[in-house]
Amino acid sequence: MTDITFITKTKQLIDSLKSVCANYGLGNDGNEFKIITQVFLYKFMNDKFAYEAKKLEDYKLGDAPNFQEALEALDEEQYNFLLAFIDANTPQLYPHQTITYLHNKQNSNDFAKLFDDTLREISINNAEIYSVKSASGAKDKMFDELSNFISDASQRDAFCKALISKLFEFSFEGMFNEKYDFFATIFEYLIKDYNTDSGGKYAEYYTPHAVARIMASIMVNDKPKGVKVYDPSAGSGTLLMNIAHAIGEDNCSIYSEDISQKSSNMLRLNLVLNNLSHSIPHIIKGNTILEPYYREEKFDYIVSNPPFKLDFSDFSVALDKDINKTRFFAGIPNIPKAKKESMAIYLLFIQHIMYSLSARGKGAIVVPTGFITAQSGIERKIREAMIERKLLRGVVSMPSNIFASTGTNVSVLFLDNRADAEHIVLVDASKLGATVKEGKNQRTILSPLEEQRIVDAMNKKVAEVDFSVLVSAEDIKAKNYSFSAGQYFEVRIDYVDITAQEFTFKMQGFEEQLNALFEEGNCLDIEIQKQLKTFTYNDK
Incomplete structure (x- = not known):
């Protein structure tokens, strides 16, 4: 099965699940998102278990003409040994919990109950690997009782049968023996209907893949081992996935916090899809700014696209204990009397990230471009601290509309506790890219060559006319701590004889x-x- 075939079939599966939801009155319903993502997770767990079980040579399950029958033929002792030998990050399923088993039982009475009970059992049996933890320590359940989202009880059996029929149509197994980077494309397709203005605030968490790739390529230019990677506003995990791929999934542990239950569930699915299930216990659903679960942890790599605008007035007073003591050295943004959605909460995330870096730590943070030149307030204090601590490695100012969901111009700060204060790289990539239309919005797309040009400028410390410049910490002080590349470009006069x-x-x-x-x-x-x-x- 080729990449294109796999992508196409996966998109068809997602579309067919959406069709089932629509046929039972759940199209564009708030619960449609839960149904599709949870059923998709069940499908992936089922096929991953089958793939790993068939690899165990002692059981010959891969050679069996009927895998389900061969699985059911194992006695209890044999099955326990199978579960013991299977890879530790593989979901553990029993014969009566597979999609094939449920497909064969579709004529049973009360099928909806059988379906819900099966998912509940899988959730309990795999809680240690797949459950997301809240800041209080409580673990969530992987699956809701999906049939209950159908208000008409007489339709629940038919609804669950329709879901199982769609899941039974093809298998992921053929792709598990290869490593593919197109999972990001699949994931983007999965959430595209939930990343619009009408879909609530989920767009806040979505970072373009080009930005994520550039951040990862600049941060990881070696092959570290045993490192901790953290995102304090993880969303769906696009930034984490890219940096984990750059480091190597086996060489890092992922840590994350996010206040959104929806994004935590999406991140769990993304970790499963990207062979990072071992990091699921480190996903925390909680308020990073008010009660950081990882307050005492220090991280080797931190990536973040923090919310630029979010109302934190309900808990701003409680943050005073961190002023001038630990995290919020530059202060807490004022609470405006009007337009509370304009609060600069991202300034709190920047300070939290600086506080959370290890002695060898590196960070990359998406910020509004206005931050890099503001001449007063918390913005200026933070930039001064980055220079005084010799923490700034460089800045990349991105093209406008790089985010389809917002017109805010953004830049990326690159921090490094081992930065070279004499060769800080400032890049102005604002003129790069081609503009395309996505729905009602315009979006700027960078070509692979343009992405590489940005990465090379940072990693090779290349100075290029009107694009990149090398400056020292003293140069930045002389320019009132401006991080804007344009302010350091030479004014050129062309002479003609x-x-x-x-x-x-x-x-x-x-x-x-x-x-x-x-x-x-x-x-x-x-x-x-x-x-x-x-x-x-x-x-x-």
């Missing part, structure tokens, strides 16, 4: 043009005076 005759001819031409403009101006003055004399007073 001409003869005395050519010079005289040019000057005569300029003089003639100027005289013509003066003459035209005089005519306009006379005409205006004539028009003024025609005005008369009328009291009616």
Whole structure:
């Protein structure tokens, strides 16, 4: 099965699940998102278990003409050994929990109950690997009782049978022996209907893949091992997936926090799809700014696309304990009396990230481009601290509309506790990219060559006219701590050699043009005076 075939079939599966939801009155319903993502997770777990079980040579399950029958034929002792030998990150299923088993039982009475009970059992049996934890320590359940989303109880059996029929149509197994980077494309397709203005706030968490790739390529230019990677506002995990691929899934552990239950569930699915199930216990659903679960942890790599605008007025007073002591050294943004959605909560995330870096830590943070030049307030204090601590490695100012969901211009800060303060790289990529239309929005798309140009400028410390510049910490201090590349570009004057005759001819031409403009101006003055004399007073 080729990449294109696999992508196409996966998209067809997602579309067919959406069709089932629509046929039972759940199209664009708030619960449709839960149904599709949870059923998709069940399908992936089922096929992953089958793939790993068939690899165990002692059981010959891969050679069996009917895998389900061979699985059911194992006695209890044999099955326990099978579960013990299977890879630790593989979901553990029993014969009566497979999709094939449920497909064969579709004529059973009360099928919806059988379906829900099966998913509940799988959730309990795999809680240690797949459950997301809240800040309080409580673990969530992987699957809801999906049949209960159908209000008409008489339709629940048919609804669950329709879901199982769609899941039974093809298998993921053929792709598990290869590593493919197109999971990101599948994931983007999966959530595209939930990443629009009408879909709530989920668009806040979505980072373009180009930005994520650039951040990962700049941060990871070696092959570290045993490192901790953290995102304090993880969303669906696009940034985490890209940096994990760059480091190597086996060489890193993923840690994340996010206040959204929806994004935590999507991140769990993304970790499963990307062979990072071992990091699921580190996913925390909680308020990073108010009660950071990983307050005392230090991380080797931190990536973040924090929310730029989010109301934190309900807990801003409680943050005072962190001022000038630990995290929020530069202060807490003021709470505006109006337009609370304009709160600069991202400034709190930047300070939290600086606080959370290990001694060898590296960070990459998406910020509004206005942050890099603001000359007062918390923004200025943070930039000063980055320079004084020799923490700034470089900045990339991205093209406008790189995010389809917002018109805010963004830049990416690159931090490194081992940064070279004499060779800080500032890149102005604002003129790159091609503009395309996505729905009602315009979006700028970077080509692979343009992405590589940005990465090379940062990693190779390349100075390029009107694109990138190398500056020192002292240079930045002299420019009032501006991180904008444009303020450091040299003003160039192009000189052209001409003869005395050519010079005289040019000057005569300029003089003639100027005289013509003066003459035209005089005519306009006379005409205006004539028009003024025609005005008369009328009291009616």
